Amino acid sequence: MTERIDWENIKKIAMRDAYGQTLVQLGGQNKDIVVLDADLSKSTKTADFAKVFPERFFNMGIAEQNLMGFSAGLAAAGKVPFASTFAVFATGRAFEQIRNSIAYPKLNVKIAATHAGISVGEDGASHQAIEDLALMRALPNMTVLAPADAEETRQVIKAAAAYKGPVYIRMGRLAVPVLFDQSYKFEIGKANVRREGKDVAIIANGLMVAEALKAAEILNSQGIEATVVNCASVKPLDENTIIAVSQQTGAVVTAEEHNIIGGLGSAVAEVLSENYPVPLCRVGIKDTFGESGRPEELLVKYGLTAAEIVKVAQKVIKKKNCKISA
Amino acid sequence: MTNLKEMACQIRQDIIEMLAAAKSGHPGGSLSAADIVAVLYFSEMRIDPENPSWPDRDRFVLSKGHAAPVLYAALAEKGFFPREELLKLRQTGHFLQGHPDMKKVPGVDMSTGSLGQGISAAAGMALAGKIDNKSYRVYCLLGDGEVAEGLVWEAAMAAAQYKLDNLLVILDNNGLQIDGPNKEVMNSEPLADKWRAFGWNVLETDGHDTGGLNASMEVAKNLRGKPTIILAKTVKGKGVSFMENQAGWHGNAPSSEQADIALKELRGVKA
Structure with missing residues (x-):
């Protein structure tokens, strides 16, 4: 295998765009999916879901701890919540809500965070999560997924929705090269x-x-x-x-x-x-x-x-x- | 129909016995909430001990999770699990954890213990009920020291925003927290004004008057469009003379001699 990729002309898509589209697709298939955001829905792309399923989208305002608490309660009552904000605030600001209200009771919450890493760019260090995987990985019961491109993001989001239990999904802000096609099959726990x-x-x-x-x-x-x-x-x-x-x-x-x-x-x-x-x-x-x-x-x-x-x-x-x- | 005063007294005896056996735990805030919890479990809530995960049941979230003994006592008295389990509280290998664990204890609807988080999860459950057009109600017991947590107010704001009139919060207003009186540690007053300003209906009652609690809960059921809070005035350590109004009994278990005295007092009330 000495694959050579045409890097000059490769198609680029942001993972968060794939996330928004996949949420809409899943929303149509599973009525229990609800989506929550903390005033960043245009950036995280949960606004795509909000447009199609306004009755199942809940803006929590700039309140990440409550974003996680509400998600825990929704999951305890049988919903499949996707909670989105930037990775810094999801895993840092709301860490202890994730620990005690989501991971400990193993509730079915999907924490889908965007704008991870320094490729956030101009906003600077306050908004660049460089420790989110470490925080989430240290929590018992937590599944931690970091896709590489738009196609893998689609599959990761679907796998997370199908899995019963808490999942952290790490996505970036940038448009990144599309490396996988639909023949690729992602599985939790498989490299x-x-x-x-x-x-x-x-x-x-x-x-x-x-x-x-x-x-x-x-x-x-x-x-x-x-x-x-x-x-x-x-x-x-x-x-x-x-x-x-x-x-x-x-x-x-x-x-x-x-x-x-x-x-x-x-x-x-x-x-x-x-x-x-x-x-x-x-x-x-x-x-x-x-x-x-x-x-x-x-x-x-x-x-x-x-x-x-x-x-x-x-x-x-x-x-x-x-x-x-x- | 259960005699609620007697049940509250029985729950208080259970609390003392559990804590004396465990040799650790939180008597003050458990005793202050005994009447509230008795009314909820033996009069107000639609629950089925035979089917603890019944999807249409009313839910209860003990946001002040350190008062776990009062919840466990009510669940055992209601028949969710054998009463003998109460004496294994906080012991290795047994299911009654120091703070409520929904995965281990039948009838516990939410794992709590880290303050401020219970009300947020309770509001999420109430929202789920709204989405599904279910008639179940969600009850949440909040501590008065707990309201210093910012998350309480994030949840309060969102519960009003989403018009969660199926959510009833009861504030166990005993006036004391670990380090002393609320007013000295961190003054949370005026509580009624604060909750009203956050868009809630506010009811006030004596938290040891089972009739008054019952009546307030009935009123709350008919208030539409807003969540409701009952500010329940209570006495920390209620029912055990040497524990009443003593911050020192927040997180210390009675010795077996102290437990004997406490149980005699409580049995005297019952007689």
Whole structure:
């Protein structure tokens, strides 16, 4: 598999656009689906649902804690609420409501957050969630999903609606390359090996999957064969696939638009250190807050690029044959 | 028809026995709410102990979750689970948790304990009832120290916005919280004005007068277009002389000797 993608002409769609459309589709199929927002429905795209199903859309105003509390109560009474706002406010402002009113009683609430990561851009660090996966991953009963493109977002939203229990879904603001077509099948708890190579495995999610695929193409031109794993299901994590690609390659790079503490990189490191330790390097935000700027510039400045993955992959491959001396 | 005064007295005895057995827990706010909870479970609410998850049942959310003993006592007296379970409160491997857990205890409609969250979930349940055109009502017991939580007011605003007249909140207004009188710790008055300003009907009654509570709940049922709150004036530790109006009995269990004295007093009331 030495797939080459036409990156210049690839179609780009924002995950949140796919989210809004999928909600409308699901709303028609399941009358129990209700959607709640906290005064950001035009940005999160829940406004699409509100337009078609106004009787099942509830604006909670700028009150994220109450957004989660109402959602918990609706779920306890048999509804399937999708609660949306920006990732910072969903997971940070309302963390303890999610913990005690949703995760602890395992209520059927879907927390669908948009504007995650530094690619929020100009609004700056206050609005750029870099710790949301860590927060949600640490909660028992919580399923954590971070899709890579519009098609995977559609499938993630459908899978979340079909699953009974709390789910956190992480989406970005930007239009991102469409990597999957309808033949792709997302499953909670399953990673997807998108490209296979023997030298290094790159495990990524969110908008870093596209960068990982670009990196694999660059590495290929240097004679290095990379496996690329799209790991939208951060929790439950597909441990079997992660261990298998590590066995096949002996070196792992993780790539995510999230703090290197607590997100996908940490999750993969936890699994491998206990099961199959191999050299591993994490590409991500290096425990720092973001800043204002154009998204593309910020992604470069914070090392969230194919070039950075290539550099880190070369480094981790060199570590493969180094014996650690005591 | 259950004698509500007797039932409240029985619930108070259960509370004392449970807490003495558990050697920890919250007597003050459980005793202050005993009459309110007795009226709800033995007169007001449409519930079926044989079918705790009946979709059309009335719901109760104990937003002041630390008063779990009063709820557990009412559920056991109503027949949701055997009374013997009460004496296993807070013990490892048994289902009566320190704060209500809807996944473990039959009849508990919402897990609570972190203050302010119960009223928000209760309002969500009431909204679900509206969406489905169901006739069930949602009852929520709120603490007067609890109203310092910002989420209480977020929920209050939204309940009025969505005209949740199927939601009845009862405020257990005992005037005390862990660190002392509400007025000194964080003054929440004027409560009636605040709730009215948030778009609620406000009723006031003596929270130990079962007749008055019953009457207020009847009135609330006929108020349309707005949620209603009953400000129920209560005495923290009500029914046990040495606990009454003592903030120190918020979160301390009685010793077995203290429990004996308390039970004698309560049985005396009953006789």
